[in-house]
Amino acid sequence: MCWSAQADAVAGGLVAGVGVACLVRAHRSGRPERLPLAALPLVLGVHQLIEALVWLGTDGGLSDGLAGAARTAWAVIALPLLPVLVPAAVWCATRGPRRRVPAGLTLLGAVVAVPLAAAVASRPVTATAHGHTLGYAIGIPHPALLLAGYLLATVGSLLLSGDRLLRRLGVLTGAGAIGCALLWHLAFVSTWCTLAALVSLLLLHWAGHRPTGEAAPTADHAAGRTR
Template sequence: MCWSAGADAVAGAVVGGLGVACLLQVRDPRRLPLAALPLLLGLHQLVEAAVWLGTDGRIGPGAAQTARTVWALMALPLLPVLVPFGVWCATGPGARRRRIGPLLVLGCAVAVPLVVAVLRHPVTVQVRGHTLAYAVGLRWAPLWVAGYLVATVGALLLSGDRALRTLGVLVGAGAAACAVVWRLAFASTWCALAALAAVLLLGWAGGPGPAGPAEARQGAGSPGP
């Protein structure tokens, strides 16, 4: 979330461009789900540019409602599934993947009520200072938000990959910063957070995938130089 339609459009184009670069860097298919995250974040900001346009009547009510619904579906149920799934894929077989599995299940469990809330209740939005406040009619919201953060941030922190752990710390700290700044009705930090995440994943996407058990055994048994 940025502070205006123009800012969201520019940020979305930049982050989306980094997302395309991420996908082009991938050498191991297991990294594709997470490598696609920056492209998703860029598209998300472009959608929010349309939401901003709807707040002052520059697009029709139907298009504005569609933009709000698409924004909510991308932000709420999709990310808590995509992030742990992407980490689960990228981690490769072994003990760490087994640790990520429960977080993937948690993300899927959190996504179900979020999907239902978005589809059953019209998504509303209010301009508050330089931010947008969305409402989807979700009951027990703090519970689902906690599960959301545990599934996404927890998966990154447990990945065993230094870049992904750094991203997990960044996302956790960024979520807290975004909440504080949003309460002050100042410009959201989400644009900067999405850009930083995209840069981190751009460097990570081109790396080699994790060695599976068979590959590890072969490497351990191979003769030295």
């Protein structure tokens, strides 16, 4: 999360723009299996744009109905969506026997997502400003257990992917999650905007990256894909 509606709006727009570039680059690389993970920056950008609306709701700049819808949309992306999307996208991008690991973590993410989705559907999502950050409350059952599964499904799938760039992304997101939590408790400016931007830039590089030893598609092969 950023420190104001304006900052979230600007950062969200920039990250979403990088997300579009990621999708274009993944498509042009001839690796359609990379498209789901290349879409992650776009999801993060939209998430930040939604949080800009949440900020406006806490400041009284939105009607109660719109503010509630923004909080719910924010929670849907943050809670049930990401623990399924991230490992599933890594599974799509992985080749060979290593696919079994992200496949299992996708199943774990789905198990974690069920109670999270139930909580979002059955309880109102509240958001309160704490200094320069927003604190969300939903009333999730067994939060420590679900958090462990959430991090294992998301960060773990990146760390265990076998792709050097994705492992680096896993280290970045793991360290960023710890940093965001610590800074939130200090009610200081969160690192979320910076983390989303770094994740997006790294995925932009990964989307067009071709592993060592893999030949680029020939002009004839590329032309055949367009027929």
